[in-house]
Amino acid sequence: MNYCCECIHGPVLxxxxxSTAQHxxxxxxxxxxxxxxxxxxxxxxxxxxxxxxxxxIFHARDVKISEACDYFFAxxxxxxxxxxALFRLFRGRFFILFPTGGFFLLFYGHYIWSMTNxxxxxxxxxxxxxxxxxxxxxxxxxxxxWGDGHEKQRRYRWKCLQFLGLLMLAALCxxxxxxxxxxxxxxxxxxxxLTIFLVPLWYYFWCEDAKYExxxxxxxxxxxxxx
Amino acid sequence: xxxxxxLLVLCACALVIGVSSSPGDRSKYFRSCTAxxxxxxxxxxxIPRYRSLLFTGDGIxxxxxxxxxxxxxxxxxxxMKWDCHSECRHSCMVDYSKWLEDNNRPVTKFFGKWPFRxxxxxxxxxxxxxxxxxxxxxxxxxxxxxxxxRDYYAPKGYFMRPWLVFYxxxxxxxxxxxx
Numbered sequence: 001m002n003y004c005c006e007c008i009h010g011p012v013l014x015x016x017x018x019s020t021a022q023h024x025x026x027x028x029x030x031x032x033x034x035x036x037x038x039x040x041x042x043x044x045x046x047x048x049x050x051x052x053x054x055x056x057i058f059h060a061r062d063v064k065i066s067e068a069c070d071y072f073f074a075x076x077x078x079x080x081x082x083x084x085a086l087f088r089l090f091r092g093r094f095f096i097l098f099p100t101g102g103f104f105l106l107f108y109g110h111y112i113w114s115m116t117n118x119x120x121x122x123x124x125x126x127x128x129x130x131x132x133x134x135x136x137x138x139x140x141x142x143x144x145x146w147g148d149g150h151e152k153q154r155r156y157r158w159k160c161l162q163f164l165g166l167l168m169l170a171a172l173c174x175x176x177x178x179x180x181x182x183x184x185x186x187x188x189x190x191x192x193x194l195t196i197f198l199v200p201l202w203y204y205f206w207c208e209d210a211k212y213e214x215x216x217x218x219x220x221x222x223x224x225x226x227x
Numbered sequence: 228x229x230x231x232x233x234l235l236v237l238c239a240c241a242l243v244i245g246v247s248s249s250p251g252d253r254s255k256y257f258r259s260c261t262a263x264x265x266x267x268x269x270x271x272x273x274i275p276r277y278r279s280l281l282f283t284g285d286g287i288x289x290x291x292x293x294x295x296x297x298x299x300x301x302x303x304x305x306x307m308k309w310d311c312h313s314e315c316r317h318s319c320m321v322d323y324s325k326w327l328e329d330n331n332r333p334v335t336k337f338f339g340k341w342p343f344r345x346x347x348x349x350x351x352x353x354x355x356x357x358x359x360x361x362x363x364x365x366x367x368x369x370x371x372x373x374x375x376x377r378d379y380y381a382p383k384g385y386f387m388r389p390w391l392v393f394y395x396x397x398x399x400x401x402x403x404x405x406x
Contacts, residue, residue: 203368
């Protein structure tokens with residue numbers, strides 16, 4: 001199992017976009033009529049075309065639905081991150097993690113219920129997300145120092161903390177909520193703009209971890225075969 | 228499928244939400260300005276909703292009634308449109324912010340939001356242009372990793388594989404819905 005975590009960035013995006021565009025435009029002329037399924041395909045493809053509009057719409061107007069979906073899905077991501085961190089800390093032991101998953105689901109349900117039916121409270125939302133973020137950080141710190149045996153061999157183990165530290169710095173924007181410059185760039189926009197550049201760091205960490213774990217498993221299996 | 232159904236449930240819940248208030252919209256100027264604007268422009272009292280197919284009354288064959296296919300995208304886009312009330316609120320917000328700026332007062336929020344510049348794109352007035360743009364861009368790496376580079380960060384034989392793939396799905400759902 002040898003692969004290069006640094007080598008995966010390539011011109012995939014341009015290729016994919018070009019291929020879909022060509023397919024949708026030229027398939028009608030190039031593929032013979034009994035086989036092209038042109039009219040079926042137009043119906044089937046209408047859904048993906050809509051999907052790209054959504055996230056733009058969701059910040060475009062501050063109506064209730066858009067705001068609520070923005071908040072709820074943000075919280076879903078944060079809570080799920082904490083769950084994943086716990087899962088990694090305990091190396092996927094199901095007897096611990098199904099109860100915690102149930103707890104998180106119940107909490108998320110209560111959060112949605114209280115936000116919709118009691119009070120749509122930005123402060124409450126913010127508190128939950130900040131607390132979950134800090135718990136997330138603590139779980140990863142635990143993993144770094146008292147993880148699962150051979151921590152010293154994991155040279156990549158600081159990379160998760162690097163990502164989380166930068167994320168916390170970006171989150172400071174959200175805490176010190178400053179008014180928009182030129183009516184455009186406020187704290188929330190800055191936060192979103194900064195996190196774009198942090199996403200690849202997080203996947204890079206997971207890639208390194210996957211590489212280490214998979215090679216470890218392969219070695220174990222080969223040792224079994226020898227025995 | 229699961230994601231889109233979850234979205235619909237959440238949006239159904241979101242229809243019952245109240246409105247948050249801020250110093251901007253609590254100010255006397257803003258309240259009187261909006262009230263005056265509503266009356267002078269004859270803003271409608273009730274927001275029109277889609278007709279329900281469940282409670283059509285007794286003795287009526289609902290299959291005979293011509294009805295519009297419920298189009299959720301159309302419903303959401305209609306919700307996003309600027310109506311009489313929102314136009315009034317926006318114009319009053321702009322006036323009040325300008326007055327504050329001219330008198331060297333600090334900027335205030337309106338309904339929990341900063342007063343943004345409205346930018347017109349394809350006939351729709353867009354608030355928070357940069358936030359929406361950056362959200363879209365945030366989803367792009369998650370999508371790319373999910374679709375093209377899944378086997379690198381979550382290879383077969385790695386015990387986190389399904390949970391990490393689902394993590395990407397959650398993130399894509401957050402930034403680019405209904406994928």
